[in-house]
Amino acid sequence: MALKPKITMKRWKASNEREIIQYWSESETFKFIEDSKKPVYIIDTPPPYVSGRAHLGFAIHYAQIDMIARYYRMQGKNVIFPACADRNGLPVEVKVEQKLNKSMHEMDREEFLQICKRELDIAEENTIQVMKWMGLSCNSFYGSPEIYYQTDSPQYRLNTQRTFLRAWHTGLITHATRPNNWCIDCGTTIADAEIEYTENESFLHEIIFNVENSDETITISTTRPELIPTCELIIYHPTDSRYTDLEGKYALTPLFKKKIPIRKHREADPEFGTGIMMICAFGDKSDVKILREERITNPKTVIDADGRINEVGEKYSGMLVKEAQAAIIEDLKKNGSLIQSTKTLRRVPVCWRSKTPIEIIAMEEYYIKQLEVIPEIKKIVEKMDFFPKSNKIILDNWISTINTDWAISRRRFYGTSIPIWYCSKCQTPNVPKEEELDRYYDAWKEQSPMIKCIKCGKSLKDAQGEVRTFDTWFDSSISELAACNFGEIFFQDKEQQFFEKNFPCSVRPQGKEIVRTWLFYTILRSFHLFKKPPFRQVWISGLVRDPYGGKMSKSEGNSVDPLLFLQPQVIPKNTPKTLRPDKDSWKVIAKLESSPKFSGKQTPNLYYGADSVRLTSCLQGSHGSDIRFSLSKLDGNAKFITKLWNISRFISIFPNEDRPKKLEAVDQWLLASLDALTSRCLNGYAKLDFSVPAENLYNWVWNLFAAHYIELVKSRAYGEENMSKISIQSARYSLHTSLQAILKLLAPIVPFVTEKIFQSLYDPEISIHLENLPQPDNPSTEEQSITEDLLTLDSAIWKAKKDKALSLKEPVSLVFIPKSLENFTNDLKIMHNIVTIKMGEPDNSIEGLITKKNCSLKL
Numbered sequence: 097m098a099l100k101p102k103i104t105m106k107r108w109k110a111s112n113e114r115e116i117i118q119y120w121s122e123s124e125t126f127k128f129i130e131d132s133k134k135p136v137y138i139i140d141t142p143p144p145y146v147s148g149r150a151h152l153g154f155a156i157h158y159a160q161i162d163m164i165a166r167y168y169r170m171q172g173k174n175v176i177f178p179a180c181a182d183r184n185g186l187p188v189e190v191k192v193e194q195k196l197n198k199s200m201h202e203m204d205r206e207e208f209l210q211i212c213k214r215e216l217d218i219a220e221e222n223t224i225q226v227m228k229w230m231g232l233s234c235n236s237f238y239g240s241p242e243i244y245y246q247t248d249s250p251q252y253r254l255n256t257q258r259t260f261l262r263a264w265h266t267g268l269i270t271h272a273t274r275p276n277n278w279c280i281d282c283g284t285t286i287a288d289a290e291i292e293y294t295e296n297e298s299f300l301h302e303i304i305f306n307v308e309n310s311d312e313t314i315t316i317s318t319t320r321p322e323l324i325p326t327c328e329l330i331i332y333h334p335t336d337s338r339y340t341d342l343e344g345k346y347a348l349t350p351l352f353k354k355k356i357p358i359r360k361h362r363e364a365d366p367e368f369g370t371g372i373m374m375i376c377a378f379g380d381k382s383d384v385k386i387l388r389e390e391r392i393t394n395p396k397t398v399i400d401a402d403g404r405i406n407e408v409g410e411k412y413s414g415m416l417v418k419e420a421q422a423a424i425i426e427d428l429k430k431n432g433s434l435i436q437s438t439k440t441l442r443r444v445p446v447c448w449r450s451k452t453p454i455e456i457i458a459m460e461e462y463y464i465k466q467l468e469v470i471p472e473i474k475k476i477v478e479k480m481d482f483f484p485k486s487n488k489i490i491l492d493n494w495i496s497t498i499n500t501d502w503a504i505s506r507r508r509f510y511g512t513s514i515p516i517w518y519c520s521k522c523q524t525p526n527v528p529k530e531e532e533l534d535r536y537y538d539a540w541k542e543q544s545p546m547i548k549c550i551k552c553g554k555s556l557k558d559a560q561g562e563v564r565t566f567d568t569w570f571d572s573s574i575s576e577l578a579a580c581n582f583g584e585i586f587f588q589d590k591e592q593q594f595f596e597k598n599f600p601c602s603v604r605p606q607g608k609e610i611v612r613t614w615l616f617y618t619i620l621r622s623f624h625l626f627k628k629p630p631f632r633q634v635w636i637s638g639l640v641r642d643p644y645g646g647k648m649s650k651s652e653g654n655s656v657d658p659l660l661f662l663q664p665q666v667i668p669k670n671t672p673k674t675l676r677p678d679k680d681s682w683k684v685i686a687k688l689e690s691s692p693k694f695s696g697k698q699t700p701n702l703y704y705g706a707d708s709v710r711l712t713s714c715l716q717g718s719h720g721s722d723i724r725f726s727l728s729k730l731d732g733n734a735k736f737i738t739k740l741w742n743i744s745r746f747i748s749i750f751p752n753e754d755r756p757k758k759l760e761a762v763d764q765w766l767l768a769s770l771d772a773l774t775s776r777c778l779n780g781y782a783k784l785d786f787s788v789p790a791e792n793l794y795n796w797v798w799n800l801f802a803a804h805y806i807e808l809v810k811s812r813a814y815g816e817e818n819m820s821k822i823s824i825q826s827a828r829y830s831l832h833t834s835l836q837a838i839l840k841l842l843a844p845i846v847p848f849v850t851e852k853i854f855q856s857l858y859d860p861e862i863s864i865h866l867e868n869l870p871q872p873d874n875p876s877t878e879e880q881s882i883t884e885d886l887l888t889l890d891s892a893i894w895k896a897k898k899d900k901a902l903s904l905k906e907p908v909s910l911v912f913i914p915k916s917l918e919n920f921t922n923d924l925k926i927m928h929n930i931v932t933i934k935m936g937e938p939d940n941s942i943e944g945l946i947t948k949k950n951c952s953l954k955l
């Protein structure tokens with residue numbers, strides 16, 4: 097019988113991925129089976145923020161989360177992997193404001209929200225499609241629509257409101273005027289966790305203050321002279337002998353002539369400027385702390401929410417901060433109070449979104465308790481497993497710096513409405529009970545579900561609903577409940593049982609840049625709601641960087657559109673704009689590439705497909721570290737997928753035979769090596785570090801299986817030269833057994849090509865992703881040394897022939913092989929066309945003997 101490859105398709109193409117997505121979809125491969133007996137594994141998928149277009153870092157991050165889902169599915173778990181979209185919060189508001197070139201406060205709120213919604217829908221189409229094309233096995237893409245949630249849906253928002261109500265009625269919420277981070281551009285309070293720092297060049301001014309009732313003066317260095325009108329205190333370090341005689345005296349501020357106490361305080365830095373400092377309301381968080389410690393209560397601030405100087409700034413009132421700063425410096429110069437101004441670099445806190453410098457302003461906000469529960473939060477954190485363990489420190493460090501409660505109200509529009517109604521008579525805030533809130537309410541425009549004021553009994557018909565919304569992390573921080581409950585949190589019977597059985601969630605996968613926000617807040621909320629950790633495992637990944645290690649981001653101009661790799665070079669005319677790749681974005685990283693393929697002006701064909709991108713993401717760094725992405729590496733890794741296809745197609749020539757009674761020595765060795773490989777891969781998988789299986793499989797398949805083993809046994813597999821039936825069977829069995837194991841071990845990483853090969857070759861009815869991962873069953877201690885001996889021998893023979901410019905088919909007259917390869921002689925003879933094989937010490941008197949380590953040969 098003539099042997100023909102069962103896999104007929106000659107080449108694997110990226111476009112085949114689309115057919116497989118369709119197959120998964122039609123066969124509902126990843127649908128969550130509710131009545132399955134398998135243990136449930138719940139992934140708290142990070143709801144991607146759907147503003148603008150998904151970038152490559154996003155695509156890679158989610159593809160790796162998909163590997164977690166696929167790994168656990170192949171470990172026999174019933175996986176819940178919801179798709180979701182985060183749609184609340186600043187980014188879309190800022191985008192719409194920029195587009196319309198006006199502030200949302202100048203617009204009709206309803207109209208503004210509608211524009212935001214349209215903007216989000218467009219962005220979501222791109223985001224969700226990138227997730228699908230990257231091969232995400234989210235249940236909701238494949239027959240379980242109930243596990244697709246949007247954080248602005250009425251259901252999700254209702255959940256956010258109800259968790260707030262629960263917090264309110266258990267006394268966790270306070271309304272207070274406290275100094276808060278304020279972004280002038282965004283017009284809202286910003287949580288500490290949302291602050292970033294940049295180095296700004298500014299001037300350090302040395303300013304003279306007179307000491308009251310004396311001729312003495314002191315010199316104070318500051319970068320913020322516009323805060324002089326709010327100076328409340330002057331401090332020096334207790335050990336600073338230059339100033340000890342000033343204790344208890346007062347200074348007068350220049351220009352404003354305000355009387356300020358001078359005190360010693362350990363936070364004064366004798367090394368900074370002149371060592372004596374003014375404490376204002378508020379230069380920074382340490383000013384807030386020092387004034388509180390020194391019992392200076394309710395200090396007046398000088399900057400208003402709109403970024404202008406208020407009446408405290410006297411003649412400078414109405415000016416913008418920058419204008420006031422310049423005017424004050426000018427006046428200080430005029431009256432001789434300014435000694436000098438020198439350029440300096442200052443670490444400035446800025447808004448994460450608009451990069452505007454943060455001002456600290458006393459604002460009335462709602463707060464949820466966090467400071468007093470920190471010790472308990474720390475205990476909960478210890479109950480969770482971190483992958484990698486080393487990234488836990490990011491969370492620990494953050495928790496140790498928390499010094500205020502969390503301000504959860506925002507003066508923005510596109511967010512979940514705070515369900516509070518203020519009585520028109522007595523101003524009492526009326527907050528419904530959980531069960532009174534039967535649906536989501538937009539408090540700013542809807543009437544209260546409560547009838548009467550809880551305090552004075554007046555009808556709440558004309559009560560003013562709260563106009564503020566929640567901080568977006570207030571809704572993000574209950575995502576694990578949505579994941580655990582098909583999007584419903586407060587429900588009856590069946591769902592409640594499911595929740596009680598399966599909460600905490602199994603894993604929270606996320607990036608390290610949102611540990612302070614999303615991770616911390618989720619833990620805090622879960623503690624408040626259930627006194628439990630929200631999940632058992634936390635998986636924290638690194639960033640995607642360009643080939644030189646630069647952070648890939650839109651603002652840096654080096655972010656790449658993943659659609660370049662997921663869409664064909666020529667795309668159909670009717671493709672919507674959201675799904676057309678940004679054709680030029682490859683150039684931003686190509687300029688760092690040495691490969692000539694990526695140095696031209698014309699767009700090379702970059703349609704590598706998701707498998708290549710996924711494999712590259714695993715091969716470029718271990719889990720938790722940052723990933724460097726390069727086009728050359730992507731190109732190289734795509735070749736591995738081609739190689740896998742070619743190997744499989746070759747093996748598909750032979751029938752998949754049963755295990756023979758006796759395996760040939762070569763095959764025994766190979767299967768032992770496969771076992772060792774399987775163990776290494778499973779160890780990596782257990783740590784959710786996909787770089788381990790990826791690297792091991794890449795090397796093994798390419799450098800051992802293809803290069804040596806297949807070469808050794810291919811004649812036997814074909815059944816040449818009157819070989820025994822059993823030895824033919826042994827080769828075929830081993831080839832197929834290895835290939836199946838490789839495919840399964842690779843499946844979570846490169847789900848498309850493995851699916852196609854598996855179905856073409858083994859079972860068209862079954863998805864490889866519903867199979868179990870192989871387990872090692874054949875441990876061997878000798879396998880490693882045999883492998884080394886074999887590889888050395890093969891290389892020595894190939895090199896000897898190459899050095900003489902001989903074809904690899906040319907005969908070798910004599911080879912001395914090590915004892916470990918004793919049972920390999922038949923296969924070695926055929927592979928290298930060897931006439932005589934001898935064992936043991938070579939006879940060095942033989943003329944023309946080429947001696948290498950572990951092997952001597954004569955051509």
Ligand SMILES: [Zn+2]
Pocket residue numbers: 279280281282283447448449450451452
């Ligand atoms: Zn801002």
Ligand SMILES: [Zn+2]
Pocket residue numbers: 519520521522523524549550551552553554
């Ligand atoms: Zn009232």
